[in-house]
Amino acid sequence: MSRFVLELLDASHDRKSFHSGLPSVDQYLKETARSHTEKGVSLTRVLVRAEAKPPKAILGFFTLTPCMVEAVGWPEVPKGLPRNPVGAVLLGRLAADLSVQGEGIGTRLLSLARRITAESLAATGGIGMVVDAATDDLISFYEKFGFRRIAGDSRRLFLPTRSLVA
Numbered sequence: 263m264s265r266f267v268l269e270l271l272d273a274s275h276d277r278k279s280f281h282s283g284l285p286s287v288d289q290y291l292k293e294t295a296r297s298h299t300e301k302g303v304s305l306t307r308v309l310v311r312a313e314a315k316p317p318k319a320i321l322g323f324f325t326l327t328p329c330m331v332e333a334v335g336w337p338e339v340p341k342g343l344p345r346n347p348v349g350a351v352l353l354g355r356l357a358a359d360l361s362v363q364g365e366g367i368g369t370r371l372l373s374l375a376r377r378i379t380a381e382s383l384a385a386t387g388g389i390g391m392v393v394d395a396a397t398d399d400l401i402s403f404y405e406k407f408g409f410r411r412i413a414g415d416s417r418r419l420f421l422p423t424r425s426l427v428a
């Protein structure tokens with residue numbers, strides 16, 4: 263059995279103690295993520311240790327939400343896309359707690375997010391996964407996993423559906 267489990271964010275998770283080093287991401291987890299998850303606006307999933315008891319320490323989290331994008335001209339999108347917006351999944355937030363950064367949690371979270379997105383898009387259609395890197399430094403983090411920048415002057419990156427699950 264895995265040492266970690268992925269769970270939908272709920273009241274059993276200790277949001278207050280989570281610190282990623284990026285205040286906007288931490289604030290989202292503390293103030294908005296649970297309400298949005300409960301209302302179905304977006305879904306935040308948290309990684310916790312399998313043996314954790316409430317309040318469960320959050321090792322990392324990510325947020326997924328459907329989105330519409332005008333993707334004509336993006337790297338690796340199918341040729342002849344309609345000019346009007348098409349469906350995709352936005353990786354809205356992704357973070358690991360400072361106490362475990364550098365131990366592969368970010369990689370694990372991204373892999374889980376990709377798999378869930380692949381399953382979702384297999385049911386609904388959609389061209390892939392989109393993410394807006396919070397800083398210039400983070401562009402290389404996503405590129406390492408196959409995401410491509412949609413334009414040189416943008417921090418938006420894209421991974422096509424066929425590349426979601428390696």
Ligand SMILES: CC(C)(COP(=O)(O)OP(=O)(O)OC[C@H]1O[C@@H](n2cnc3c(N)ncnc32)[C@H](O)[C@@H]1OP(=O)(O)O)[C@@H](O)C(=O)NCCC(=O)NCCS
Pocket residue numbers: 282283284287355356357358359362363364365366367368369370394395396397399400401402403406
């Ligand atoms: C970005 C983040 C999720 C990475 O998580 P992590 O658990 O430390 O990452 P991993 O241990 O899985 O590292 C995977 C690889 O990414 C690299 N990496 C990690 N953080 C990085 C960063 N900020 N920028 C560029 N590369 C990074 C690692 O060096 C590693 O490379 P390697 O495989 O060549 O050694 C984490 O640093 C974090 O939560 N940062 C603050 C919040 C944040 O910036 N979120 C992203 C918002 S878009």
